[in-house]
Each structure stands twice: as C-alpha cells, then as structure tokens.
Amino acid sequence: MHSASLRPSACPACDAAPAAEALAGKAPLPDARLLLSVPDAHCAACIGTIERGMAQLEGVRSVRLNLTLKRLSVDAMAGVEAADVIAHLDRLGYEAHELDPGTLSMTETEKQGRELLMRLGVSGFAMMNIMLLSVAVWAGAEGATRDMFHLISALIAVPTVAFAGQPFFRNAWKALRAGRMDMDAPISVALILTLFISIYETLQSGQHAYFEAVVMLIFFLLAGRYLDFRARAVARSAAQELSALEVPRAIRLVDGVEKPVPVAELAVGDVVVVRPGGRMPVDGEVVGGNSEIDRSLLTGETLPVFAAQGTIVSAGEVNLTGPLQIRVTAAGKDSSLHRMADLVANAESARTRYTTAAERAASAYAPTIPILSFGAFLVWMYLSGGDLRLSMNIAVASLIITCPCALGLAVPAVVTSASGKLFRKGLLIKDGTALERLAEVDTVVFDKTGTLTMGTPVPTNLDQHSPEICAVALALADASSHPLAQALARALRERDVQPAQLDKLSEQPGYGMEAQWRGQPVRLGRADWVGAEARGTTAAYLALDGVTHAFTFSDQLRPGAADVVSALQAQGKAVWLISGDVPGAVQDMAQRLNIADWHAGALPQDKADKINDLQAAGHKVLMVGDGLNDTVALSAAHVSISPASALDAARAASDMVLLGRDISPVADAVRMSKTAMQRIRENFWQSGIYNIIFVPIALFGYATPLWAAAIMSVSSISVTLNALRLK
Amino acid sequence: MEVLAILIPVSLFLGLLGLVAFVWTLRKGMYDDPDGDSQRILDTRYDDKPKPVSKDE
Numbered sequence: 001m002h003s004a005s006l007r008p009s010a011c012p013a014c015d016a017a018p019a020a021e022a023l024a025g026k027a028p029l030p031d032a033r034l035l036l037s038v039p040d041a042h043c044a045a046c047i048g049t050i051e052r053g054m055a056q057l058e059g060v061r062s063v064r065l066n067l068t069l070k071r072l073s074v075d076a077m078a079g080v081e082a083a084d085v086i087a088h089l090d091r092l093g094y095e096a097h098e099l100d101p102g103t104l105s106m107t108e109t110e111k112q113g114r115e116l117l118m119r120l121g122v123s124g125f126a127m128m129n130i131m132l133l134s135v136a137v138w139a140g141a142e143g144a145t146r147d148m149f150h151l152i153s154a155l156i157a158v159p160t161v162a163f164a165g166q167p168f169f170r171n172a173w174k175a176l177r178a179g180r181m182d183m184d185a186p187i188s189v190a191l192i193l194t195l196f197i198s199i200y201e202t203l204q205s206g207q208h209a210y211f212e213a214v215v216m217l218i219f220f221l222l223a224g225r226y227l228d229f230r231a232r233a234v235a236r237s238a239a240q241e242l243s244a245l246e247v248p249r250a251i252r253l254v255d256g257v258e259k260p261v262p263v264a265e266l267a268v269g270d271v272v273v274v275r276p277g278g279r280m281p282v283d284g285e286v287v288g289g290n291s292e293i294d295r296s297l298l299t300g301e302t303l304p305v306f307a308a309q310g311t312i313v314s315a316g317e318v319n320l321t322g323p324l325q326i327r328v329t330a331a332g333k334d335s336s337l338h339r340m341a342d343l344v345a346n347a348e349s350a351r352t353r354y355t356t357a358a359e360r361a362a363s364a365y366a367p368t369i370p371i372l373s374f375g376a377f378l379v380w381m382y383l384s385g386g387d388l389r390l391s392m393n394i395a396v397a398s399l400i401i402t403c404p405c406a407l408g409l410a411v412p413a414v415v416t417s418a419s420g421k422l423f424r425k426g427l428l429i430k431d432g433t434a435l436e437r438l439a440e441v442d443t444v445v446f447d448k449t450g451t452l453t454m455g456t457p458v459p460t461n462l463d464q465h466s467p468e469i470c471a472v473a474l475a476l477a478d479a480s481s482h483p484l485a486q487a488l489a490r491a492l493r494e495r496d497v498q499p500a501q502l503d504k505l506s507e508q509p510g511y512g513m514e515a516q517w518r519g520q521p522v523r524l525g526r527a528d529w530v531g532a533e534a535r536g537t538t539a540a541y542l543a544l545d546g547v548t549h550a551f552t553f554s555d556q557l558r559p560g561a562a563d564v565v566s567a568l569q570a571q572g573k574a575v576w577l578i579s580g581d582v583p584g585a586v587q588d589m590a591q592r593l594n595i596a597d598w599h600a601g602a603l604p605q606d607k608a609d610k611i612n613d614l615q616a617a618g619h620k621v622l623m624v625g626d627g628l629n630d631t632v633a634l635s636a637a638h639v640s641i642s643p644a645s646a647l648d649a650a651r652a653a654s655d656m657v658l659l660g661r662d663i664s665p666v667a668d669a670v671r672m673s674k675t676a677m678q679r680i681r682e683n684f685w686q687s688g689i690y691n692i693i694f695v696p697i698a699l700f701g702y703a704t705p706l707w708a709a710a711i712m713s714v715s716s717i718s719v720t721l722n723a724l725r726l727k
Numbered sequence: 728m729e730v731l732a733i734l735i736p737v738s739l740f741l742g743l744l745g746l747v748a749f750v751w752t753l754r755k756g757m758y759d760d761p762d763g764d765s766q767r768i769l770d771t772r773y774d775d776k777p778k779p780v781s782k783d784e
Contacts (some may be wrong), residue, residue, distance in 0.1 A: 043766055044766040044769035048770050048771075048772060051772075052772065066759065067760055067762040068762040069760070114753060117753060118750065118753060119750045121746065121753065122746065125743075129739060132738055145731070156739075299749065458768075574761055
C-alpha cells in the first residue's frame with residue numbers, strides 16, 4: 001500500500017485539510033474493495049488507460065486489471081461507491097458491471113485448480129529428471145551404472161507417483177466402490193503395476209524399467225485433466241460472476257430517510273424507493289409517485305405501462321420517469337423473479353444429462369486396456385512355457401502403450417482452445433458440454449426485444465411532421481428523462497432542429513411534459529393524457545392547438561443482428577423469430593432481418609411449447625433470448641445463449657452468455673463448434689491410429705521403454721497441436 | 728565415471744531448485760492472469776522503476 005506521505009494525495013479534500021489525511025492515515029478505515037467485470041478490455045492500451053484513469057479517481061488506492069478474467073479489482077477508501085467507479089469507467093470508454101466480491105472470493109474450485117497445477121508441476125519436473133537418466137540408459141549405459149540410474153529414477157518416481165497420481169487413485173477407488181468402470185481404474189492399475197514391475201526389474205538388474213513412462217503418463221494425463229478443469233472452472237466462475245453481477249441493493253425509506261440496504265435485508269411491509277432508470281428489487285405495490293414502467297424484460301412488450309398508486313409491480317421491471325415508492329409484498333426467495341428462477345431450475349433438472357463424445361469414447365475404450373494386457377500376459381505365459389518375468393514385462397509394456405494419454409487430451413485441448421477463442425470474441429461458455437451440443441444445432445430461435453434489438457427506441461416518422469411541430473416536440477422532449485423523450489430529442493437534434501421557446505415547462509411523472517407555447521398549452525406524452533388515439537406501436541403523442549400528432553418509435557437493432565441472421569442462414573440453419581411483442585412490431589423486424597418464420601404475442605409457455613414442438617420434430621434448437629419470458633424456452637432448448645444485459649434468471653438458464661453488445665459472435669460460435677467437433681474427431685482418430693500401430697509391437701514383445709516414451713509424447717503433442725489449429 | 732558422483736547430485740539439485748521455484752511462483756499467484764502479463768510488457772508506466780509493491784498483492 002502506498003504511504004500517504006510519499007505521494008500527492010488522491011483526495012483533494014485531504015490536501016486542503018492535512019489534519020484529515022493524518023487522521024485518515026491513523027485510523028484504519030474499512031476499505032472498499034470493489035470488483036468489476038470489464039468485458040471490453042482486451043489489450044495493453046486498455047490496461048494502461050483503465051489503471052491510469054482509475055488512479056485519478058478520488059479515494060482510489062490501487063487498481064489492477066486481470067485481463068484473463070476481464071476483471072478489475074479496485075482498492076479504495078471507504079465511501080467510494082461502485083456507481084462512481086462505473087461512471088468513471090464509462091467516461092474512459094469502458095462498459096463495466098459491478099460484481100459481488102463475496103461470491104467471488106477464493107473458492108474451493110480455485111484451490112482445486114492450484115492443487116492440480118502443483119501435481120502437474122511436480123510430475124513435470126520429475127519427468128525431466130528421470131528422462132535425463134533414462135536417456136543415458138538408452139544411450140547404452142550398462143551394468144552397475146544402469147542399475148544405479150534405475151535406482152535413482154525409482155527414488156524420484158515413487159514419491160512422484162504417490163503424490164501426483166492421487167487424483168486418479170481417488171477417482172478409481174470411488175468408481176470401483178460404486179461398481180463402475182471408468183478410465184481412471186485402468187490408469188491406476190497401469191501406474192501401480194508398471195511402477196512395481198520396474199522396481200522389481202531394477203532390483204534384479206533387469207534391462208528395462210518404465211519409470212519415465214509412468215511419470216510421463218501421469219504428466220500428460222494431468223495436463224488433460226487440468227485443461228478440462230480450467231474449462232469447467234471458467235464456466236463455473238462465469239456462473240458465479242453472473243450471479244454476482246446483479247448486486248442486490250435497494251433504497252429503503254425509513255422515517256423519510258433514504259438508506260441503501262442489501263435486498264436480502266428487506267422484509268414484507270418495508271417501503272423502498274426506486275429512482276427513474278432503476279429496476280424493481282422486489283415485488284410490491286406502488287404507494288407513492290407516478291411513473292411509467294418498462295416490462296419488456298418480463299413480457300417482451302415494448303410499450304411502457306403507466307404506474308401510479310395501487311399499481312402492482314414485479315421484481316425486474318424498470319422504472320422510467322418518476323421516482324416510485326413501493327411497499328414490499330414479496331422479497332428475495334418469494335419474489336416472482338425467484339419463483340421464475342425456480343421454475344427454470346426444475347426445467348433444467350428435467351433435461352436429460354448429455355453424454356459427451358469423450359465420455360462415450362472413454363466408456364468404450366476403458367475395458368479394452370486391461371483385457372488386452374491380461375490377454376497378452378496369458379498368451380505369453382503359454383508361449384514361453386511359464387516365464388513369469390517375460391510375460392509380466394510384455395503385459396506392462398502393452399498396458400503403458402495403450403494407456404490413453406492422447407485420448408485424455410483430445411477433448412480438453414480442443415474445448416479449451418475453442419472457448420478461449422470465443423471468450424476473446426465476447427462469448428462466455430458456461431456449460432462444458434454446450435459446445436458439443438451447439439455443433440448439432442440446425443434451428444436457431446431468436447427473441448426480439450433486448451436480443452435482436454438493443455431495447456432502445458428510435459423515432460421512425462419524423463419526416464411526416466412539420467418543422468414547427470418538431471421544434472415544439474424537441475423543446476418538450478429535451479426536458480424529460482423518459483427514454484422515448486430522450487430518443488426523440490437526440491434524433492431531432494441530429495436533424496438540426498432548433499427547440500421552440502416554451503413557458504411554464506413542467507413534467508407530470510408517468511404522463512408526460514406540459515408547457516405553454518405562444519400562449520397555448522402543449523403536451524407531449526401518453527395518448528390518453530394528451531387526448532390522442534393510441535396506436536398499436538410504441539409512440540409518443542404531441543397535442544398542439546387541439547390537434548394531436550404521433551411520433552412512432554421502433555427498436556434499434558443490436559449491432560451485428562443483420563449479420564448474425566444472414567450468417568446463420570448461409571450456414572444452412574433455419575432461423576425463427578418468436579416474441580411476446582405485438583404482431584406489427586415483430587413482422588416489421590422479421591422483414592428487416594429477412595426472417596421468414598415469425599411468431600408474435602407469444603407467452604412464456606408458448607415459446608417453450610414452440611421449441612418443444614420443433615425438437616419433437618427432430619430439430620435441435622438454439623434459443624437466443626434475454627427476457628424473463630424467455631427463461632423457460634431457454635432451458636427447454638437443446639442449447640441456449642443470452643446477452644449479458646439479460647436478467648440473471650435468463651442468464652442462469654442459458655449455456656452461453658454474450659458479454660458485449662454485438663450479437664454476431666453467436667454465428668461464430670455455431671461455426672466454431674462445428675470445427676471444434678471436427679478436431680475432436682480427428683484427435684480420436686489420431687490417438688487410435690497410434691494404438692493400432694504400436695499395440696501389436698507391444699504384444700509381440702518388441703516394445704522398449706524408449707518406444708513407450710516416444711509414442712506417448714508424440715501422440716500427445718500432435719493432438720494438442722491439432723487442437724490449436726482451430727480458427 | 729567418477730564424475731557421475733558429482734554430476735548426478737548436481738542435476739538432481741538443479742531439478743529440485745526448479746521445482747521449488749515453480750511452487751513459489753504458483754503460491755504467489757503468477758499464473759492468475761497470463762493474458763494480462765503478456766500485454767503488460769507493452770505498458771510504459773513502470774519502465775524507469777518498478778511499481779511500488781503493495782502489501783496485499
């Protein structure tokens with residue numbers, strides 16, 4: 001930590017009052033430790049900009065950006081709020097979300113990862129040292145020298161196997177006790193048997209000892225395990241990160257004083273304040289204030305709904321115009337948001353467990369290893385007339401050569417490479433089997449609001465209005481913070497419209513803007529309030545001189561939306577658009593994106609039913625959606641993707657999460673999953689071919705430790721290189 | 728061949744030294760951000776003198 005006296009203070013107020021700083025230095029203040037997800041950070045310049053920029057923020061002591069996890073940790077003085085940091089990052093040009101440091105602390109999985117890495121490191125160093133001695137033996141060391149080298153190798157190998165082999169022994173023991181046969185059982189048998197035979201051979205001053213092969217086997221298998229673990233740990237930490245993303249905080253109103261509290265502390269009957277732009281933290285009833293609320297995340301409808309005293313609101317809805325006071329009717333686990341999440345959890349547990357290609361290969365291959373080597377033992381016992389030592393040696397050689405170190409690397413290497421590439425494009429894989437399921441997809445279903453669109457409106461009919469009306473509308477819209485008003489003002493300014501002069505401008509929260517123009521009243525707002533007839537689409541209405549004018553809006557397309565649809569169609573996938581919005585808006589969107597199959601006004605259950613129908617017809621469906629109304633569909637689909645802006649329930653239900661605003665990585669993911677599966681199949685073939693060539697050699701008794709070591713390393717490296725070829 | 732009596736202990740010692748170094752780097756969390764580390768070399772901020780060490784890193 002920097003000492004306060006060594007550098008200019010980061011707190012200007014402290015410079016003005018040095019006593020305050022001295023005081024602050026003495027009393028160990030409870031520091032604020034903030035964690036933020038910064039999905040857009042990707043290069044050295046980003047690190048520099050963010051860390052330098054953040055250091056200038058008042059009260060910040062130190063910052064560090066972890067580029068691998070795209071996570072920024074900020075060490076600050078007490079009182080620095082996440083909102084300040086996010087606003088500052090926004091000025092620096094980076095989108096950021098707050099994470100809950102509690103859920104992201106050093107977890108059990110992280111400890112597991114370090115343990116695995118430690119075993120990998122130990123076996124790696126042991127392998128290199130033994131190899132040093134083995135090469136001397138292969139080069140022709142004989143007699144006492146060879147025996148001594150073997151003995152030293154044994155001294156290194158035995159503790160290494162005892163330490164680094166534990167994960168295999170443990171798993172094998174667990175599987176055997178449960179009466180199952182998995183890959184770890186033959187591996188454990190091979191490790192222990194080979195080690196004992198090698199020690200025996202060493203004591204008998206035999207020619208061949210397989211110490212380096214044993215340790216090498218452990219090393220490559222652990223490498224595969226570690227990659228596999230990392231892929232799963234990233235997925236798990238992603239899930240953690242997502243549940244941490246929504247930092248649950250609400251403003252509770254106690255005796256007229258507003259105080260931020262964690263949502264978990266809210267009880268039924270409490271009154272909370274939800275500011276414009278805020279999301280309802282709980283289910284409740286409006287007890288004060290007028291506003292409009294956006295229910296699109298829950299229902300998919302884009303038209304804001306009027307809210308006043310007595311309106312029932314659900315957690316997850318967004319307050320638009322005026323501050324609302326809400327009496328809590330259900331909080332935390334009882335809120336509708338959580339009930340929906342439980343529904344999804346049920347749907348997920350009902351989903352049949354997917355058997356991956358690796359598991360299928362392992363279960364087919366695992367029994368052949370002991371059978372083959374035991375068979376070799378019996379045959380050689382018969383052929384050699386009961387030469388136990390020779391038969392044992394051949395059995396061990398075939399055991400070590402058939403041991404599947406390339407097979408163990410075949411899948412994890414590809415998955416790690418693919419998920420790393422997709423992560424860099426802004427797509428996070430939450431579920432380990434998602435990539436494989438994605439490769440089987442032939443139909444893609446999109447949600448509209450918030451998925452193909454940004455959920456931000458753009459005015460569509462400005463050309464139909466006279467300059468005078470536009471000028472009045474601009475003056476009215478400029479003074480409001482309503483999203484429609486702001487969108488209107490922005491669009492009008494871009495057209496160089498000058499705002500008209502208005503008097504007595506005032507906002508009626510929940511209704512609209514009101515003012516006097518040239519002595520007559522003008523209003524911009526809801527249809528019923530200005531006296532206009534409501535249209536089917538999203539619109540703001542202007543009343544001027546007894547005539548009403550409608551400004552219609554449509555949703556802005558998410559960047560890459562058009563590309564993703566055409567790219568998927570080019571890949572031969574059927575693309576569907578299913579939305580809860582009104583038919584007009586959905587049809588318009590379908591035409592803009594050239595989607596032939598669309599459904600409007602779909603309820604949450606309709607979406608899921610539609611997907612189940614498609615899957616019953618033999619299609620494999622990828623669902624892309626963000627709303628609470630999509631969650632059931634997301635968990636019903638074969639594989640699902642949701643944007644990071646989605647509600648946590650939707651993100652929890654999906655297999656992958658889009659981190660950025662751009663939706664085009666979805667098409668990349670579909671393409672990449674295909675190539676990844678191709679590589680996995682190639683890897684299986686590669687390791688299979690090595691076995692087909694070298695197993696006979698081992699069975700005929702020609703295999704030497706040198707052969708075993710060479711095959712193992714060559715096949716493992718070629719499999720890894722093949723995985724890295726992924727583009 | 729007497730040279731082996733020196734060479735083998737030396738090679739084993741060096742191997743052990745490497746292992747100890749590896750364990751130390753792992754404990755210090757030096758493998759926590761490989762992407763960031765490869766990019767940080769391009770950062771000009773600490774070219775003249777190293778970053779002041781903070782206690783908790």
